[in-house]
Amino acid sequence: MSQLPTGTSARRLVDAVQKLERSLATAGLPRFVARLPVCCLAWYYCRMLDEKIARITRIAGKFDRWGPAICQASPVAQEKLEMLDLDRKMRNDIEFTKVTMMDLRDYSASIGRMFEELGYESAALRRRQSAFIEILEASCASASRMQDALTRHDEAVLARLRAQADAAAAHAART
Numbered sequence: 001m002s003q004l005p006t007g008t009s010a011r012r013l014v015d016a017v018q019k020l021e022r023s024l025a026t027a028g029l030p031r032f033v034a035r036l037p038v039c040c041l042a043w044y045y046c047r048m049l050d051e052k053i054a055r056i057t058r059i060a061g062k063f064d065r066w067g068p069a070i071c072q073a074s075p076v077a078q079e080k081l082e083m084l085d086l087d088r089k090m091r092n093d094i095e096f097t098k099v100t101m102m103d104l105r106d107y108s109a110s111i112g113r114m115f116e117e118l119g120y121e122s123a124a125l126r127r128r129q130s131a132f133i134e135i136l137e138a139s140c141a142s143a144s145r146m147q148d149a150l151t152r153h154d155e156a157v158l159a160r161l162r163a164q165a166d167a168a169a170a171h172a173a174r175t
Helices: 009-025 036-080 090-116 123-174
Strands: none
Touching: 009 036, 009 090, 036 090, 036 123, 090 123
8 A cells, every 4th residue: 555645745635635525515415425535535544554553563573572582692692792783783773763663653643633634533543543653652662672782782792892802901911
């Protein structure tokens, strides 16, 4: 499914739907029939939210599994001095994912305002938007925990490397 537009294109969509609704009402159709374009748009958005909720739930599940896996692997990796993220690419990728999720949250709020402008209220739509925002926030929190685990791991490995270098330097100075 394609994505619903945001920003100025959302404004154009609202205008187009309102114009269609007025045209249908002017043609003499009952109000509930004239509201069908808005209802169809809301139904489409609900289906899109269902797909996004499922996708973000899978992403959150990955973060939930990876974070503890990093913590469990960390002592072994520290012993072998493995799994360093010195260039911070992994943490930056996670941060980018979090920023993208927060953008999705903002878009969801914008779409909610768009339906309010259209005078459309739907309990199903509100529930889905609420579930979507909850899963986004939970996923971002899990991603932050994973970033913290990576940082703690890297700091521990670097501390061990520094200690080894200091010990080697001290040994070299004595000889």
